[in-house]
């Protein structure tokens with residue numbers, strides 16, 4: 001098995017990491033998942049959803065935790081999002097699974113959460129759109145940056161190849177088109193980006209190459 005698309009909400013996607021809510025987890029043979037409570041859906045988080053998350057997170061087809069994170073523009077008040085984000089971090093570390101992070105105008109707070117965490121698993125900023133000055137401290141901390149249909153080309157250009165992933169998220173885009181845009185930003189070939197992103201994602205989520 002391999003993963004090319006590091007983050008999608010399309011439950012039919014192939015060679016992809018499919019993000020879903022723990023209450024909607026319904027694994028299909030041969031597919032791989034991340035489970036988490038999306039920051040936009042944090043306003044009504046009850047104990048049963050967190051319990052469901054902890055239960056399904058152990059499933060063998062769940063290879064990452066998320067998407068989770070912090071959104072300054074949508075979702076529950078910050079302190080609620082912060083608490084739920086930290087529950088995901090603790091779970092990811094307890095299970096040794098990578099964390100998929102949604103970050104909207106909250107890079108300082110995400111870095112604070114990382115510094116206060118056990119730093120036991122890899123963190124991925126999915127749908128990275130920030131400028132190079134936002135990306136730099138995240139890259140220095142060892143984060144992976146995942147680029148989707150919209151991103152800052154200068155940020156894609158400065159991201160070390162070994163920390164780069166590509167994704168379609170909820171766009172309906174074709175992953176080859178995302179790879180093409182990243183390749184253009186880096187002045188390299190589409191094939192090269194697809195090869196590197198696939199090797200990174202497969203190593204990160206499956207522990208193989």
Ligand SMILES: [Zn+2]
Nearest residue numbers: 019067169170
């Ligand atoms: Zn998403």
